[in-house]
Amino acid sequence: MAEEVVRVGAVGLGRWAKVLADTIKRSDRLRIVNCFSRSEESREAFSQQYQCRSAKSYQDLLNDPEIEGVIVTTPNDAHAEPILEAAARGKAIYVDKPIAHTIAEAITIEHACRDAGVILSVGHSARRLQGNRKIKEIMDQGRLGKLVMAECNFSNDRSLELTPDKWRWYKEKSPGGPLIQLAVHHVDTLNYLFGPAKNVTCMAKRLYTPAEIEDVSMTVLEMESGQLCYIGSNWASQGTFFTNVYGMEANLYFMVDFNFWSRSDVVDQHSRLEIQHRGFSEHQAIPLRQGDMFREQLDEFADCVRGKKQPEVGGKEATAALAVIYAALRSAATGHTVAIKEVMGD
Amino acid sequence: MAEEVVRVGAVGLGRWAKVLADTIKRSDRLRIVNCFSRSEESREAFSQQYQCRSAKSYQDLLNDPEIEGVIVTTPNDAHAEPILEAAARGKAIYVDKPIAHTIAEAITIEHACRDAGVILSVGHSARRLQGNRKIKEIMDQGRLGKLVMAECNFSNDRSLELTPDKWRWYKEKSPGGPLIQLAVHHVDTLNYLFGPAKNVTCMAKRLYTPAEIEDVSMTVLEMESGQLCYIGSNWASQGTFFTNVYGMEANLYFMVDFNFWSRSDVVDQHSRLEIQHRGFSEHQAIPLRQGDMFREQLDEFADCVRGKKQPEVGGKEATAALAVIYAALRSAATGHTVAIKEVMGD
Numbered sequence: 289m290a291e292e293v294v295r296v297g298a299v300g301l302g303r304w305a306k307v308l309a310d311t312i313k314r315s316d317r318l319r320i321v322n323c324f325s326r327s328e329e330s331r332e333a334f335s336q337q338y339q340c341r342s343a344k345s346y347q348d349l350l351n352d353p354e355i356e357g358v359i360v361t362t363p364n365d366a367h368a369e370p371i372l373e374a375a376a377r378g379k380a381i382y383v384d385k386p387i388a389h390t391i392a393e394a395i396t397i398e399h400a401c402r403d404a405g406v407i408l409s410v411g412h413s414a415r416r417l418q419g420n421r422k423i424k425e426i427m428d429q430g431r432l433g434k435l436v437m438a439e440c441n442f443s444n445d446r447s448l449e450l451t452p453d454k455w456r457w458y459k460e461k462s463p464g465g466p467l468i469q470l471a472v473h474h475v476d477t478l479n480y481l482f483g484p485a486k487n488v489t490c491m492a493k494r495l496y497t498p499a500e501i502e503d504v505s506m507t508v509l510e511m512e513s514g515q516l517c518y519i520g521s522n523w524a525s526q527g528t529f530f531t532n533v534y535g536m537e538a539n540l541y542f543m544v545d546f547n548f549w550s551r552s553d554v555v556d557q558h559s560r561l562e563i564q565h566r567g568f569s570e571h572q573a574i575p576l577r578q579g580d581m582f583r584e585q586l587d588e589f590a591d592c593v594r595g596k597k598q599p600e601v602g603g604k605e606a607t608a609a610l611a612v613i614y615a616a617l618r619s620a621a622t623g624h625t626v627a628i629k630e631v632m633g634d
Numbered sequence: 635m636a637e638e639v640v641r642v643g644a645v646g647l648g649r650w651a652k653v654l655a656d657t658i659k660r661s662d663r664l665r666i667v668n669c670f671s672r673s674e675e676s677r678e679a680f681s682q683q684y685q686c687r688s689a690k691s692y693q694d695l696l697n698d699p700e701i702e703g704v705i706v707t708t709p710n711d712a713h714a715e716p717i718l719e720a721a722a723r724g725k726a727i728y729v730d731k732p733i734a735h736t737i738a739e740a741i742t743i744e745h746a747c748r749d750a751g752v753i754l755s756v757g758h759s760a761r762r763l764q765g766n767r768k769i770k771e772i773m774d775q776g777r778l779g780k781l782v783m784a785e786c787n788f789s790n791d792r793s794l795e796l797t798p799d800k801w802r803w804y805k806e807k808s809p810g811g812p813l814i815q816l817a818v819h820h821v822d823t824l825n826y827l828f829g830p831a832k833n834v835t836c837m838a839k840r841l842y843t844p845a846e847i848e849d850v851s852m853t854v855l856e857m858e859s860g861q862l863c864y865i866g867s868n869w870a871s872q873g874t875f876f877t878n879v880y881g882m883e884a885n886l887y888f889m890v891d892f893n894f895w896s897r898s899d900v901v902d903q904h905s906r907l908e909i910q911h912r913g914f915s916e917h918q919a920i921p922l923r924q925g926d927m928f929r930e931q932l933d934e935f936a937d938c939v940r941g942k943k944q945p946e947v948g949g950k951e952a953t954a955a956l957a958v959i960y961a962a963l964r965s966a967a968t969g970h971t972v973a974i975k976e977v978m979g980d
Contacts, residue, residue, distance in 0.1 A: 434842055436871045437850055439864075441785065443880065445912065489835050491854050491862050491971070496780055496882065504783050506854045506862045508837050516837055516852045518785075518864055525782045525880035526912040534789065534871035536842065545915045558915070566791065566872040569891045569904070623835070623971035 294318045294590040296382070297355045299346065299370050300362030301325035301334040304384055307550045308359055308411075309338045311582040314553060317590035320359070324349040346370055350377045356593055357381060357407070363455040364462065365389035368397055371408070375400045380407035380593045382586065386472050386613065387606035389461070391631055394610050398603025407592040409585065409599035410606035412476035414442075416581035418556040419542040420477050422574060423533055426563070427481060432535025433566075438482070438517045439532045440474040442466075444546060447497035447523030457499040464492055464617050465501035471521035471616075476601065476609040477531065478509065478517050484608055485509040485517075489625040490616035496524045507616045538565045552582040640664045640936040642728070643701040645692065645716050646708030647671040647680040650730055653896045654705055654757075655684045657928040660899060663936035666705070670695040692716055696723045702939055703727060703753070709801040710808065711735035714743055717754070721746045726753035726939045728932065732818050732959065733952035735807070737977055740956050744949025753938040755931065755945035756952035760788075760819035761826045762927035764902040765888040768920060769879055770827055772909070778881025779912075784828070784863045785878045786820040788812075790892060793843035793869030803845040810838055810966075811847035814959050817867035822947065822955040823877065824855065824863050830954055831855040831863075835971040836962035842870045853962045884911045898928040 296312075298305050298320050305323075312318050324343040325331045335342035343349035349358070350373060357380030360370055367388045371381050381401065387410045388394040401408035414420060426432060447456075447465055456462040462469065467490070479485065492505035504522040511517060527546025532539065545558035556578045562571035591597040608628075615626040642658075644651050644666050651669075658664050670689040671677045681688035689695035695704070696719060703726030706716055713734045717727050727747060733756050734740040747754035760766060772778060792802075793811055802808040808815065813836075825831065838851035850868040857863060873892025878885065891904035902924045908917035937943040954974075961972040 434870075436789075436841065436868050437852070437866060439785070439787065439866055441878075443782075445882070448882070487837075487969075489837060489854070489969070489971075491833075491835060491856055493856070493860070493862065495782065495860055504862050506783070506864050508835075508852045508854065510837055510839070514839070514841055516839065516850050518852050518866060520783060520785055520864060522782050522880065524780075524882055525885060526910065528880070528885065532787075534868065534874070536791070536794070536870055539871060539874065547913075547915050564872065567893075569893050623833075625835075625837070625969035 291317065291594060294356050294593045295321045295354050296357045296359050297322040297324065297343070297349045297352060298334065298359045299324050299349065300360060300366070301330045302361060305334065305361040308361065308582060308586065311552060311586055315583055315587055317587045321354050322349050322352045346373065350374060350379065355379065360384065364468065368393040371397050372400050375404040375406050378404065378406060380589070382409045382411065382589045384411040385606065386468055386610045387603065388610065391607065391611055391614055394607040398607055401603055407589065407599060408603050409589045409592060410601045411585060412473060412601045412606060412609060413552070413581040413585055414473035415477045415480045416579065416584050417544065417559065418576040418579040419544065419559045419561045420531065422561055422576060423531065423540055423542060424481055426540065427533070431538060432533060432540065433537030434535060435482070435515050436534040436536060437515050438478060438534065440478070440518065440530065441520040442470040442474055442529050443520065443522040443525055444527040445524055447499055447501065447503040450497060450499040456501065459500040462501050464505060464613060465503055466521040466523040467492055467502065467505045467507065467616055468613050471505060471507060471519045472609050472613050474519045474531070475612040476605065479605065479608055482511045482513050482515055482517065484512050485612050485628055486512045487625050487627050488612055488615035488619055490619040492620040509612060538563050541571060552580050555581070637663065637940055640702050640939045641667045641700050642703045642705050643668040643670065643695045643698060644680065644705045645670050645695065646706060646712070647676045648707060651680065651707040654707065654928060654932065657898060657932055661929055661933055663933045667700050668695050668698045692719065696720060696725065701725065706730065710814065714739040717743050718746050721750040721752050724750065724752060726935070728755045728757065728935045730757040731952065732814055732956045733949065734956065737953065737957055737960055740953040744953055747949055753935070753945060754949050755935045755938060756947045757931060758819060758822035758947045758952060758955060759898070759927040759931055761823045762925065762930050763890065763905065764922040764925040765890065765905045765907045766823050766877070768907055768922060769877065769886055769888060772886065773827060773879065777884060778879060778886065779883030780881060781828070781861050782880040782882060783861050784824060784880065786824070786864065786876065787866040788816040788820055788875050789866065789868040789871055790816070790873040791870055793845055793847065793849040796843060796845040802847065805846040808847050810851060810959060810963050811849055812867040812869040813838055813848065813851045813853070813962055817851060817853060817865045818955050818959050820865045820877070821958040822951065825951065825954055828857045828859050828861055828863065830858050831958050831974055832858045833971050833973050834958055834961035834965055836965040838966040855958060884909050887917060898926050901927070
């Protein structure tokens with residue numbers, strides 16, 4: 289039973305690296321043994337906090353014979369380079385969503401990892417929320433009847449605190465703002481629940497953020513399966529996360545208390561899933577077990593490294609999610625509905 | 635105090651005429667004294683049920699010296715003719731939403747009523763729900779902070795029962811299906827809360843209805859004031875009605891139990907308004923008093939006839955709501971964002 293722990297190096301040591309490192313502390317499957325960030329201060333602080341070595345360069349990190357994989361949480365436009373180098377060195381890769389900054393980079397990453405035969409796992413954790421797992425189960429059981437539509441929202445007020453020293457400030461690095469950072473989670477979950485998207489229309493604009501990026505967006509997806517799905521996402525109002533799924537026989541309402549979003553060990557306790565059957569007023573609570581979305585994903589990554597699993601969200605799935613975001617961005621810029629296949633050629 | 639009761643004739647005697655007639659029975663301000671429908675059977679049944687005379691022709695109804703106004707609940711494409719005739723005869727008009735079948739008809743109606751100096755009141759009742767009244771009050775008090783966006787849904791499964799003898803079956807008579815019948819309510823409420831819309835993008839399609847019309851739609855509005863607003867509306871899943879308003883300081887969540895939609899004397903008891911302040915998990919219930927949206931509107935109509943009020947929703951407001959629906963229809967057909975001013979020229 290005792291599987292040897294998978295030793296990894298952390299690359300990019302911002303807030304999210306710490307959320308994942310805290311998760312890894314709860315896991316007996318992985319251990320962070322080394323870390324790298326361009327900022328010496330950051331890597332020394334991380335090294336102390338998580339009791340690991342620190343590397344002076346990314347090459348030094350990859351040269352560490354002990355590491356089998358890397359955990360990449362650099363800015364979006366700094367995903368491709370460390371991933372491609374890790375793949376070339378035969379290291380497994382866990383990268384936070386979105387997979388990359390552009391579709392072209394996403395496809396390059398996917399092909400490189402496939403060709404190198406290394407594991408690529410992308411952190412689209414939201415589908416692993418217990419509420420989303422239960423929605424999928426209920427849909428698969430046919431308990432909603434024929435599916436009509438879905439509505440989601442993922443918002444928080446992070447853009448109000450942005451300053452020019454943050455990469456998320458810049459349109460070039462974080463196009464669409466909440467669209468590429470938050471809505472992309474729901475896109476992956478909608479792909480998980482309904483299959484791939486076909487067409488996308490979107491409005492996105494800058495209302496209140498001091499930064500360059502848009503801070504409010506609304507996106508409508510037509511899925512290949514026929515249903516329409518909506519994703520609202522802003523970076524100006526308080527933390528909000530919900531998914532409504534409408535079927536001919538029943539509706540589901542799933543809501544997460546965003547205040548616990550980065551506490552994946554308790555977030556499911558702070559979530560609510562309700563079903564309303566056709567013709568009934570009552571919203572019945574559906575009990576959810578306590579999962580741990582980040583840990584599940586990282587444990588799965590360890591299993592993949594040990595050859596026991598394939599990543600649930602690999603390069604293809606993550607590229608599909610990013611493609612919806614780029615279709616939405618193009619739609620917002622042009623005022624036209626955009627087909628996914630149009631952006632996949634970019 | 636005792637104001638003389640306003641005597642009216644009912645035109646178009648379907649399901650909605652009865653909802654309004656039941657409402658008028660609760661009011662001491664109006665009385666239905668005559669009715670007309672092309673179907674002799676319908677008018678005799680209505681006449682018996684509501685203890686009023688029946689007229690053999692619409693002209694006969696208008697010739698009834700007792701009536702001061704008409705209550706029009708004919709199919710959308712049969713609004714203009716009876717309204718224009720009533721206006722020419724100096725009768726006040728209450729018409730169910732939408733004001734008319736087309737923008738051109740809506741503008742003709744508005745001008746004719748204005749020129750004839752007759753009251754025109756349009757049944758956009760949803761803004762009169764106590765929850766919407768309270769949302770407006772809270773927004774006006776600035777308690778939400780700067781406004782970010784809003785999301786609404788109004789759906790029911792009525793298209794599944796449609797048959798070819800119903801006017802709502804036909805694209806020509808009921809374009810957009812739930813869009814023109816249900817979403818138009820939220821459009822008026824959004825105009826009430828945020829002011830006029832500027833641009834509209836929409837996806838609408840036919841999924842399950844046996845009828846010709848679309849049965850699922852998602853519409854995104856950019857308001858003149860800057861905010862984005864979403865309206866989901868379908869005719870295939872069970873009755874749903876909600877409005878979420880997102881502000882920088884707090885969010886509001888308003889939900890109505892659709893099973894009580896046509897019972898305006900109790901619907902506010904079956905509604906829930908909650909506020910969530912920035913940084914807090916709790917959704918605090920905001921008490922709502924029991925109103926009566928249909929009665930309020932009809933009583934207001936009586937006050938207008940007596941020269942004591944102007945209609946809250948007259949020709950201009952109702953035309954603005956219809957314009958959003960036509961912009962949405964054009965957007966769904968063309969895949970382009972449509973400006974309100976584009977459709978107002980039609």
